[in-house]
Amino acid sequence: MKKQKPGKSWELRLYVAGQTPKSILAFANLKKICEEHLAGEYTIEVIDLLENPQLAAGDQILAIPTLVRKLPQPIKKIIGDLSNTERVLVGLDLRPSDVNESAVGS
């Protein structure tokens, strides 16, 4: 299984609904994960649906917060405040660069 190397530029979109504790937490978590695993090769776009409700339909947003990985393809969607880092990585199809020893056997 090929790992996504942080070399290509990542485009991430975070959908929120106003400045709620969940959104703020999600953004903070996202920044942290990106710094750790994507090392600068990324862009985060925060879309506030309270200001732009019409944008929710495009990416079929239901839950808030939702993180959408636009690039690299394919599109991935992650819901929740991103507290569970493991899950976020799985969702983004990203393995942490320093957790490497466990070869994915079987």
Next chain:
Amino acid sequence: MAKVPVKPIHHMLEKVQTGIRGFDEITQGGIPKGRTTLVCGGPGTGKTMMALEFLVRGAKEFKEPGVFFSFEESVKELRENAASLDFDVDELCKSKLLLIDYIKVERDEIEETGEYDLEGMFIRLDHAINTIGAKRVVLDTIESLFAGLPNAAIVRAELRRLFRWLKDKGMTTIVTGERGNETLTREGLEEYVSDCVISLDHRISEQVSTRRMRIVKYRGSKHGTNEYPFMISDHGFMVLPITSMGLDHKVSTERISTGIPRLDAMLGGKGYYRGSFILLSGTAGTGKTSVGAKFAESAGSRGERSLYYSFEESQSQIIRNMASIGINLKRWLDKGLLHIHSQRSTLYGLEHHLMHMQHLIHEMNPSIVIVDPISNFYEVGTPKDVKLMLSRLNDMLKSKGITALLTCLTSPSNSSLESTTIEISSLSDTWLLLRDIELDGDRNRAMYILKSRGMAHSNQIREFVLTSRGIDLLDVYVGPEGVLTGSSRINREASEAEFQSSLKKKIEYLRMNLEKRRGILDAEIAKIRSEFEIEKQKITDLIHEEEMKLKALASTRRAMASSRKADGPKKAR
């Protein structure tokens, strides 16, 4: 925990008309305004169609814009399905009276990484509602959220919030739900939607499919708990309400012609009562269709519309066959005063037939309805069902003042058909019978009136003859052999005529004889008289002679006396 006081409902819940035919009647006004109604049922029962029609009619008939949020079908799929009905969804979307959005919820696309809520959905819904100023909302099927999202608890909580939110916004909402095994819906939506719950059902019995609807719950409103049959035509839903069987329709005293003058004469001289239910039963080939056709023809000539339901012959067959006996139905067809609808009775169930008739009657607004023959209904229902269906039809027609002529095939060999006819005859106001009479190698038809309520009618049997000029009702010959029709009648009539003339001749002869006798008598009398006169004269003469003699004698005596007493009586001393 503080006890929440329950506010008693003093008034009926305010309702919103759905515009769905028959539904607003059975719910007495529609669905609750500003609340959520749950429509549940198995797959293919018509939930999506009903929800869509609710919005379409709301937009078209009540000018209320609506939002359709689909969780299962894409917008394209929905549009394609709606194209089979005449909903012009595209038009409505263009004029901003309808907004359709597809909410895709796919489980494998979503990874759950912490706390979340469904505010995204709220925002989309809010945006859609505000865009067109919607008053009606449909969520179809919201249970897909449970399939798509991993956390059922969050979904439930958010649904509760959603319905409260919709209520606060004053949206009249329909939510659809798939039927569960034990519960009404798979995910138990009925717990949150407690104002109104409708259940749809689609059954197949004896190869005929029937759709039924039931109001499971309607808080604050009286509702029937029965199942109501409905159908989905290309004009949408049509629910058949159980018409009031109160037998309290207005009755007309107007009489209308049957189209056959002699029959009018038999019916008190004027024909059928308007709004009455006429049953015409007869064996095969007796001419029932022609009586129906004549009735339609006479209606057309009065400018009234007729609806002819045929279960045996196609429209062109009927026209051709009737033309051969001088009835020109095409003329009325072209003028729009006659509409012939042919279909096999086995195509649909009884309720469907009834609803279809109701639909056509609603569209056409005829004064006359002819059903030919109703005996075919026994192929799709038990006698009890058929009678019930016919009473509903009767009821519906009477409430509209439509006169109905129903033909029924009977068979002398099939006694069950006879008895069922008798059952139906109790519904009818007028019962005409067409019978075969076989005699002397002829098979002729006879017609008579078994009953006709409210009027004096003839109880005479008439011979029913179809000629190229139409229908003739002739007097039958009733002689010592019984009723004679056809060639026997003609024979008999001929021999009777002959007999009559021979009798006449005899009478003539006897008269002449009498005259002659009288003549002779007169002559004899005259002779005797004249003889008498002669005798009389003789005798009178004789008498005269004798009298003279007597006179002479008397005078002689006097003379003698006077001569004897010569002196005669001189002066007395």
